[in-house]
Amino acid sequence: MRYNAQSIGLILRTSWRIQRSATIVAFFETFGRALEYLMPLFVGFAVTGVVNHQAAYLVGGLCGVGASQGLAPLLSIVGVQSRIGLNERVGQFFDAQIGRLSGSTATLNHLHDPQYQDQMHTLRERMGALGMAYNSLVNAANQLVTPIITIVVAASVDWRLLLLLVVAVPATFTARANIAWEKQAEDDSAEAGRRSKHLGDLTLEPVPASELRVFGARRLVRNLLGIHSLEWRKPFTRAEIRGSFMATVVTVVYVGASIGILAWLLHDALAGRLSAGRFATAVLVVGQLRDAVSSLQSSTQNLAQMLRTAGRYRWLVDYAEGVAADHAGEGAPPATLRHGIRLEGVTFRYPGSEQDALRGLDLDLPAGAVVAVVGENGAGKSTLIGLLTGMFDIADGRVLVDGVDLRAMSLAAWRERCAGAFQDHLRLELTAGEAIGVGDLREGRIPGSPALEGALADAAAGDVMRALPTGFATQLGPSWPGGVDLSGGQWQRLAIARAMLRASPLLLVLDEPTSALDPATEHALFDRYAAAAKTTARAGGVTIIVTHRFSTVASADLVVVLADGRVAEQGTHAELMAAGGAYAQLYGLQAAGYR
Ligand SMILES: Nc1ncnc2c1ncn2[C@@H]1O[C@H](COP(=O)(O)OP(=O)(O)OP(=O)(O)O)[C@@H](O)[C@H]1O
Secondary structure: OHHHHHHHHHHHHHHHHHOHHHHHHOOHHHHHHHHHHOHHHHHHHHHHHHHHOOHHHHHHHHHHHHHHHHHHHHHHHHHHHHHHHHHHHHHHHHHHHHHHHHHOOOOOHHHHOHHHHHHHHHHHHOHHHHHOHHHHHHHHHHHHHHHHHHHHHHHHHOHHHHHHHHHHHHHHHHHHHHHHHHHHHHHHHHHHHHHHHHHHHHOOOHHHHHHHHHOOOHHHHHHHHHHHHHHHHHHHHHHHHHHHHHHHHHHHHHHHHHHHHHHHHHHHHHOOOOOHHHHHHHHHHHHHHHHHHHHHHHHHHHHHHHHHHHHHHHHHHHHHHHHHHHOOOOEOOOOOOOOEEEEEEEEEOOOOOOOOOEEEEEEEEEOOOEEEEEEOOOOOHHHHHHHHOOOOOOOEEEEEEOOEEHHHEOHHHHHHOEEEEOOOOOOOOOEHHHHHHOOOOOOOOOOOHHHHHHHHHHOOOHHHHHOOOOHHHOEEOOOOOOOEOOOHHHHHHHHHHHHHOOOOOOEEEEEOOOOOOOHHHHHHHHHHHHHHHHHHHHOOOEEEEEOOOHHHOOOOOEEEEEEOOEEEEEEOHHHHHHHOOHHHHHHHHHHHHHO
């Protein structure tokens, strides 16, 4: 209850902040409704006035009828008009907030968390409910005023009319059951909904769409899409069927009871025990009571849906605040590294996963060193990079930068001192200059051409740029007007240029940086990497190269072999070869392959 009241408070505050006048004027409709539902009383007065020849009753009643017929619609129109723009702006506000909350969360655990993804999916699905939040609130007020006025009128006419309320009580239980069923349907369908979306996206994106064609898997994906879409909608259909069955039962009971009570009242009217005025009011009130109950029912459901969506939004806010509180460290990273980066007993498991990706990992990355990290698929190399760049919360252990826990440091400040080219690099469909320039936005803008040219040279990507029709100004991405597409290797070289833009990072990450490159470019790049690593080393920075190509490893100062989330071996290339362990075997295998 308290939680719901806070959600209503949030919506009222938001609307108030967006447009005060419209927030107030929207409630004119509520007054209009109240006036409208007082009409049976006014009619009753007028009939009494006519029957008993009482002018005051007649005039008062007619004025009331006039007001409820003339003024009420006017108030309603003004109220509705004021809501039109407001709804959109409230919706846009929440839309922007949701994007901001997800995008600015300090770490990435949430993006790997199925529960978070389900909440986010349902929230996006129900965005309309939040966008129309203020609308639902005003509707609820409008629909609440209806039963209140009608009950007051009914009680003033004849107590027997209140018996209809007893009959309407089951309707409130039905409303509650409907709300619970809807909530259950939302929760039950979230995962299937996400699956359907994923499968639907596969058919829309060029890369998966072409692979699906090659494998002739389109029909399979279509069938799966059909199955999961059905799974997705099934809980809602079930809830709707249950709801409409209950609504039918309630209506039949109510109509039966209404007929009985009206017959009873008519009997008294004919016997002279009930005045004509009261009987006329009673006839009108019976119809209104039914409307009042059903409008109360539907508004409760709409309100409940809006409150549920607001609850999911607040869950998201709490989640983001929780992450922010866990990363409240404000310490600045050192200007230069003196000792290096150290991982102590680091254990990490992805949310929802059954096993640790890294287990009690101890590792020293000395200042100024070039460290090569190798290991089989799934050994934990990319996870290690994620932890070093502060992307994940660690369950156990710590990452120390010159002896200072990363948690005590401002993550944003630490990341400003990191640079990297990543395995799954971004294909930023901006202009070529922007796609590289985002690598160093510390001045809040894209660096000028000299810096971009330097980064291109460091990434051996000058020829990629020269081939573009308008150089840095060229729009990338074929789906945009005048946009050009690049090959996988060309995209990767721009990603490397982005990594090279940032001067003297304390951590330079090159995660499978040459996986898409031809041998000549790869060779050219490794000379540049050596140069970049030397520049990085001048500030004591650590360069980490994650690679499956052992030929690129030999010149590293330190080679770390990961296996099963732990350090299996470490040392220089010569030391590891001499040791004759896993590294020596893998190196031998690759070397033999080239012979
Ligand atoms: N998002 C995720 N959710 C759950 N488990 C994950 C996730 N990402 C990776 N893992 C698991 O964590 C472990 C380490 O994965 P990681 O990507 O770090 O390996 P890697 O050494 O970089 O592999 P590769 O050489 O294939 O890139 C693997 O067992 C993997 O299945």
